[in-house]
Amino acid sequence: MELKEAIEKRRTIRDFQDKVIPGNILKYAIDNGFKAPTYNHLREWDFIIINSVETKLTLVESERLDQSLDANTLEALFRNEDEIMKEMYLEAIPKQKKMILEAPSVVIVVFRPKTRVADAKRIYDLNCLASVWSCIQNFLLSLAEHDVYGVTFIPQNISLIKKNLGIPEELEVASIIPVGYKAENAKTLKQKSVNAPERIHYEHW
Numbered sequence: 001m002e003l004k005e006a007i008e009k010r011r012t013i014r015d016f017q018d019k020v021i022p023g024n025i026l027k028y029a030i031d032n033g034f035k036a037p038t039y040n041h042l043r044e045w046d047f048i049i050i051n052s053v054e055t056k057l058t059l060v061e062s063e064r065l066d067q068s069l070d071a072n073t074l075e076a077l078f079r080n081e082d083e084i085m086k087e088m089y090l091e092a093i094p095k096q097k098k099m100i101l102e103a104p105s106v107v108i109v110v111f112r113p114k115t116r117v118a119d120a121k122r123i124y125d126l127n128c129l130a131s132v133w134s135c136i137q138n139f140l141l142s143l144a145e146h147d148v149y150g151v152t153f154i155p156q157n158i159s160l161i162k163k164n165l166g167i168p169e170e171l172e173v174a175s176i177i178p179v180g181y182k183a184e185n186a187k188t189l190k191q192k193s194v195n196a197p198e199r200i201h202y203e204h205w
Ligand SMILES: Cc1cc2nc3c(=O)[nH]c(=O)nc-3n(C[C@H](O)[C@H](O)[C@H](O)COP(=O)(O)O)c2cc1C
Pocket: 010, 011, 012, 013, 014, 088, 092, 093, 096, 151, 152, 153, 154, 189, 191
């Protein structure tokens, strides 16, 4: 597949079919993840593949996704926001629990931080985070190539997730990614269109 085609195909999907992803597709995407640029040449990333409902429930509980917000509260929260952004949040927020439970696999991407997140003071300290996100992008593009999609969920209660899943204390969780084949009724939201030439600056801003 052409790179452009994979880039255009990759979209965030939050509704999945009940269909197992073949292990070789996940492995291909992870192999390609490891080809991403990395700040220290070490590619200190790990992937945890979760298939069981029990572990998915552990994630939902760790993130306290049980408490849902009603539609009116949500609408009020985003009343004055950009329409495309509002549409995304109104679609995404109610699905956070469901997408973790219903995705055939959930992949947790773990990285070794250069500086503890709490101690980071400069962009340079976040090179480890920038690198792992390059890896995640390769991973998502490689899945899209095989009609598999994901949604990058960023956990809030990382310490609890690390404790519950036995992730070494010194590592960090970059993202929890429910992945699967698109459900028939899956919504693909409008992407905010950007006029790239207006964002390109030459010599100075
Ligand atoms: C750093 C990052 C954090 C995100 N966090 C969440 C999240 O917690 N829950 C969610 O449903 N989607 C999350 N997303 C997905 C975005 O909502 C999605 O990428 C965005 O709306 C653009 O849509 P597209 O990926 O289809 O182009 C996140 C994406 C990124 C890059």
